[in-house]
Amino acid sequence: MTDHVDALQSGVVYGEDIEVGRRYRLGSYTITERELVDFAGLWDPQGFHVDKDVAEAGAYEGLIASGLHTLAVYQRLAVLDVFSGWSVIAGRRLREVRFLRPVRPGDTLTGTVLIQDVAFDDRDRALVTTAAELTDAHARPVLSVDVEAYVRARPPQIS
Amino acid sequence: MTDHVDALQSGVVYGEDIEVGRRYRLGSYTITERELVDFAGLWDPQGFHVDKDVAEAGAYEGLIASGLHTLAVYQRLAVLDVFSGWSVIAGRRLREVRFLRPVRPGDTLTGTVLIQDVAFDDRDRALVTTAAELTDAHARPVLSVDVEAYVRARPPQIS
Numbered sequence A, B: 001m002t003d004h005v006d007a008l009q010s011g012v013v014y015g016e017d018i019e020v021g022r023r024y025r026l027g028s029y030t031i032t033e034r035e036l037v038d039f040a041g042l043w044d045p046q047g048f049h050v051d052k053d054v055a056e057a058g059a060y061e062g063l064i065a066s067g068l069h070t071l072a073v074y075q076r077l078a079v080l081d082v083f084s085g086w087s088v089i090a091g092r093r094l095r096e097v098r099f100l101r102p103v104r105p106g107d108t109l110t111g112t113v114l115i116q117d118v119a120f121d122d123r124d125r126a127l128v129t130t131a132a133e134l135t136d137a138h139a140r141p142v143l144s145v146d147v148e149a150y151v152r153a154r155p156p157q158i159s
Helices: A002-010 A033-043 A050-055 A067-081 B002-010 B034-044 B052-056 B067-081
Strands: A021-023 A088-099 A106-122 A125-135 A141-152 B023-025 B086-098 B106-119 B126-134 B141-152
Touching: A002 A106, A002 B034, A021 A067, A033 A067, A033 B067, A067 A088, A067 A106, A067 A125, A067 A141, A067 B034, A067 B086, A088 A125, A106 A141, B067 B086, B067 B106, B067 B126, B067 B141, B086 B126, B106 B141
Parallel strands: none
Antiparallel strands: A021 A106, A088 A141, A088 B086, A106 A125, A125 A141, B023 B106, B086 B141, B106 B126, B126 B141
């Protein structure tokens, strides 16, 4: 606990400060139709993401967001509310990303991030595993994602 | 083979037309520093993606792209060269995404998509599993991603 307070005071969270089992609640983000179409136009230009007529004739009877866009919303919320305070080295792996329900224009997404594991190795770092979920405004899950990222161990104190 | 030619002539590739074991070569895409920073500013605003000074003091001694950005480049290339001709219903899952090497400003990425499996279910669709890899200009792998997506089965012929 003292470690955690110290970390917060110094403004940096190291591997030692990250508590397995802790769950963070994320902020929320609304995907507009304009953003949905623009994002997909650049990164995932499939008809059901970018063309309203194609989408209305398709399986979901309307535009749906690229799964990558939903994943980007997760990452933005998780960085702003959780990871930005951590001494992150880099992400290693998305262990699994599941697209559970279509996301539509106007949907407001929020979610949680659970710390599943913190494993130190011999390179002064910890592999931190998180399990996250995004839900829509009706609390229905739309995305789940399990991430592994490297976070620095606390540097030795100079005394 | 006849099926495949028919599908190409009709402009739509159904599950029956997708050959397990076939490998597609993707086009290429260059990530500029401006785009790298802008993308991360929106979707992954961690210092080592958006702030040159922070990045230069960090583990990679310079800006590196968000893994999500690299994944977006994969999706763009794969849609343009492979999936846009398919009768895709939606993606279901990214089974695994591995960030194998940092991507830096100016890196030109290309890659391949391998068809691993096509499994029809009883809802007139096939779950298509692909294994893709992106490489940098030195042919070093930077990303691997295994995707599962639903593709329509060929509709019954009206005779």
